[in-house]
Amino acid sequence: MPDQPAVEVSGLVMRYGDKVAVDHLDLTVARHTITAVLGPNGAGKTTTLETCEGYRRPREGTVRVLGLDPVADRRDLLPRIGVMLQGSGAWSGVRALEMLRHIARLHAHPLDVGMLADRLGLHDCGRTPYRRLSGGQQQRLGLALAVVGRPEVVFVDEPTAGMDPLARRTTWELLEELRGDGVTVVLTTHYMDEAERLADRIHIIDEGRMIASGSPAELTRGGTATIRLVVTKPFPEGAPASLQAELGPQVDVTPISEVSLLIAGPADSTTLATVARWCEQQGVLPESLNLGQRNLEDVFLEITGRGLAHD
Amino acid sequence: MTESAVRPAAGTFTPMPGAAPLVRQVLAQASMEARLMVRNGEQLLLAIVIPVLVLVGGVAGAHRVGIHFDERAIDALTPGVLALAVMSTAFTSLAIATGFERRYGVIKRLGSSPLPRSGLLMGKTGGLLVVEAMQVVVLGGVGLALGWEPRTSVVAVLGAVIALLVGTFAFASLGLFLAGALRAEATLAAANLVYLLLMAGGAVVLPADAYGGAGHALTWLPSGALGEAMRAALTDGHVAAGSLLVLVAWGTLGTVLTAKTFTWE
Numbered sequence: 001m002p003d004q005p006a007v008e009v010s011g012l013v014m015r016y017g018d019k020v021a022v023d024h025l026d027l028t029v030a031r032h033t034i035t036a037v038l039g040p041n042g043a044g045k046t047t048t049l050e051t052c053e054g055y056r057r058p059r060e061g062t063v064r065v066l067g068l069d070p071v072a073d074r075r076d077l078l079p080r081i082g083v084m085l086q087g088s089g090a091w092s093g094v095r096a097l098e099m100l101r102h103i104a105r106l107h108a109h110p111l112d113v114g115m116l117a118d119r120l121g122l123h124d125c126g127r128t129p130y131r132r133l134s135g136g137q138q139q140r141l142g143l144a145l146a147v148v149g150r151p152e153v154v155f156v157d158e159p160t161a162g163m164d165p166l167a168r169r170t171t172w173e174l175l176e177e178l179r180g181d182g183v184t185v186v187l188t189t190h191y192m193d194e195a196e197r198l199a200d201r202i203h204i205i206d207e208g209r210m211i212a213s214g215s216p217a218e219l220t221r222g223g224t225a226t227i228r229l230v231v232t233k234p235f236p237e238g239a240p241a242s243l244q245a246e247l248g249p250q251v252d253v254t255p256i257s258e259v260s261l262l263i264a265g266p267a268d269s270t271t272l273a274t275v276a277r278w279c280e281q282q283g284v285l286p287e288s289l290n291l292g293q294r295n296l297e298d299v300f301l302e303i304t305g306r307g308l309a310h311d
Numbered sequence: 312m313t314e315s316a317v318r319p320a321a322g323t324f325t326p327m328p329g330a331a332p333l334v335r336q337v338l339a340q341a342s343m344e345a346r347l348m349v350r351n352g353e354q355l356l357l358a359i360v361i362p363v364l365v366l367v368g369g370v371a372g373a374h375r376v377g378i379h380f381d382e383r384a385i386d387a388l389t390p391g392v393l394a395l396a397v398m399s400t401a402f403t404s405l406a407i408a409t410g411f412e413r414r415y416g417v418i419k420r421l422g423s424s425p426l427p428r429s430g431l432l433m434g435k436t437g438g439l440l441v442v443e444a445m446q447v448v449v450l451g452g453v454g455l456a457l458g459w460e461p462r463t464s465v466v467a468v469l470g471a472v473i474a475l476l477v478g479t480f481a482f483a484s485l486g487l488f489l490a491g492a493l494r495a496e497a498t499l500a501a502a503n504l505v506y507l508l509l510m511a512g513g514a515v516v517l518p519a520d521a522y523g524g525a526g527h528a529l530t531w532l533p534s535g536a537l538g539e540a541m542r543a544a545l546t547d548g549h550v551a552a553g554s555l556l557v558l559v560a561w562g563t564l565g566t567v568l569t570a571k572t573f574t575w576e
Contacts, residue, residue: 053423079330079425089420091347091412098343105339106424108329115323149425152326181322 004067006031006153006184007052011061014047014208021047023208024061029153029201034175034185036199038192038300044208045188046086049155052186053083066152079107082151084142086158090130096141097126100148107149116144119174121167135162143171153184160194172198192296196220204300211303219299227263227291229275231284234258243278247271256301259287330425340426340434345441348404357399357506358442362450365516366392370457378521382546389454389461390471390541391516394478396446398515398534401439401479403502406486409435410498413490413574439479447475462548470544473555478537481558484565485533491573509534518542530554533561 007029014022022044029035037045050056051063054070054077063070068077090099097117104110117123120140125133133141139162146154159175160168175185175198189195195202196216204212204219212219240261244253251265263275272289279286330336348354369388373380380387412418421431451459461467489505490498509515512522513534519526529535536557543551 055419055422075427078423080326080328081423083420083423085416085420085423087416089416091417092415093347093350094343102339102343103424106331106336106426108331109327111324145420147324149329150324150327152328177322178324181324181326183324183326 004031005029005064006033006066007035007186008064009048009052009061012048012051012058012063013060014044014051014056015059021208022051025205025208025210027203027210029184029186031184032179032182033200034179034187034198036195036202037186037188037205038190038195038202038296039188039205040190043205045205046157047208048205049157049186049188053081053155054078079149080152082146082149082154084146084154084156084159086161088130088138089142089145090138092129092131094130095127096122096130096133096137099130099141100144103145104148109150110148111150113148116148119170120144121170136164136167139163140167140171143174147174147178147183151183153186154178156185156187158189159187160189160191168194192300196296202296204303206303212299216296220296227271227275227289228256228260229263229279229286230260230288230290231279232259232287233284235261235284236282239282239284242282243275246274246278254301262301333427333430336426336430337433337437340431341437341441344408344435344438348400348408348438348442349445351408354404354407357403358396358446359449361510362392362396362399362446363453365395365510366450366453367457369516378517380518380521383458385454385457385459386461386546387518387542388516389450389459390545391518391538392450392454393447393471393545394474394515394534394538394541395510396450397443397475397478397537398482398509399506400442400446401482402486403506404442405435405439405483406490406502407499409487409490410493410495410502414495436479436483439483443475443479461545464548466550467544467548470548470550471541473550474537474540474544474558477555477558477562478533478540481533481537481562481565484562484569487573488565488569491569514538531557533558536561 005028007027009025009027012022012025013020025044025048027048037048039045047056051058052065052070054074057071065077066080070077097113100117100122101113104113117126120143122137122140122144125137130138139159143156143159146156156175160171163171172194175187178185187198199216201215202213202219203210235258240253240255243261247253247263247265251263251271254262254264256262263271265271275289276286348358366388370384373384373388426434486502489501493501509532513532514522514526514529515534515538519530519535519539522529530539536554540551540554540558543549543554
């Protein structure tokens with residue numbers, strides 16, 4: 001069924017003891033897309049992914065990958081998905097290419113190991129034991145292990161963590177080529193630029209809950225323009241509220257940290273003058289005053305900032 | 312970027328998923344396990360060097376420490392050293408390797424591959440048997456060079472092979488139980504300690520009757536049972552059914568304990 005989603009998560013609840021890691025999460029991934037699950041550490045990204053991979057059984061709710069139950073239909077599902085875990089997952093004494101060749105042998109129609117090693121720059125460390133690979137090399141090998149079996153869906157957990165800029169770009173290109181060739185990619189990341197550059201659809205998760213969902217364009221639309229204000233020392237008590245009062249209701253002031261805030265609305269000279277005068281009144285010195293379109297980082301800080309303010 | 316619902320053209324990464332036939336997966340896993348075991352220096356020490364030292368040292372020095380055998384020392388000791396080799400690989404090496412596989416997430420990684428758990432167990436068993444075959448060749452060769460004259464009747468060879476297989480089953484199940492119950496470092500320490508204790512006092516290298524009054528009790532240990540079964544086959548030319556049953560019982564106990572407690576991560 002080509003129209004069946006690659007991944008369907010509905011009402012997923014996961015707990016570790018008393019702690020709720022995933023809280024009634026719904027998530028659908030269309031085929032042949034790159035979907036990013038974005039969120040801070042501990043947001044429940046890895047738990048959600050590992051439930052899709054069949055490592056964990058849902059406490060509540062259902063998870064379907066390619067229409068299959070990842071726990072009950074594990075044996076049918078596993079050959080069809082590729083998994084890149086966070087952290088190691090190889091014998092300390094195994095050589096990089098030996099590990100890749102081994103996983104390839106477990107599949108019926110694996111990719112050519114030499115080609116894949118070329119693409120991911122693994123030849124220069126092909127005979128190096130796993131324990132002596134750099135973090136970036138281990139990540140690249142992990143990605144190669146995930147795709148070598150020619151899966152329909154790959155789950156990659158923080159694929160570019162610890163990579164240098166060149167390796168990051170190589171990885172992004174590979175993930176885009178996977179999508180181009182009909183593979184569905186689900187990745188977790190806490191890099192905004194990665195999600196913005198790669199993803200067709202982004203799901204932002206915080207404290208186990210989905211807080212925003214959409215294409216990068218949809219998520220960054222809205223607040224026409226923004227001003228990001230960073231000051232040299234913490235704002236005085238009640239500062240955001242007083243700035244909000246000065247600027248009026250058509251402008252939205254969101255505190256981001258004790259030294260920065262985001263002003264969304266018409267970024268015209270009146271607004272700028274008001275902000276400058278207000279800084280002087282409050283006795284704070286602007287360190288930077290950035291004007292720009294709302295990017296994903298603004299969206300994320302805005303949403304999680306509000307979430308934190310409620311606590 | 313829009314969501315592409317169009318079916319893409321065939322390319323390098325076009326999905327073509329599928330598991331390799333189970334036999335091929337198991338062979339791949341067995342060869343990987345055997346290679347890793349042979350490559351590891353400490354495990355090689357345990358598998359070959361210590362048994363050779365025990366054999367050579369035992370032949371040269373047994374009478375000096377007051378141990379007397381019914382047969383020539385080399386004929387009495389070589390079967391026991393083969394039993395020691397099985398114990399070192401199936402118990403100590405397996406427990407340590409599995410402990411660190413859990414620690415390093417290897418088993419988790421393999422858990423998302425097409426290799427099923429049963430295939431992993433078969434692969435591990437295959438890897439053990441490959442290493443044990445190499446040990447038999449090396450240690451048997453050293454024994455022969457020192458004048459060992461084993462029984463070579465069909466029953467003797469069959470008895471030795473069965474002892475090796477059943478001994479592997481018993482020790483591997485206990486080794487996996489240990490690796491599943493303890494942290495990797497604790498497994499390393501415990502597996503080596505148990506190996507040393509059984510080597511010295513477990514009637515594996517020396518016949519049970521060399522231990523005097525305690526000898527009979529030692530034949531109920533997996534080490535004593537394996538040693539006696541090897542000696543019965545290669546020195547006396549018969550199959551020691553009682554010892555083999557003791558090993559089966561230990562193997563069953565180990566399997567039940569492992570099944571109850573083992574977690575793959």
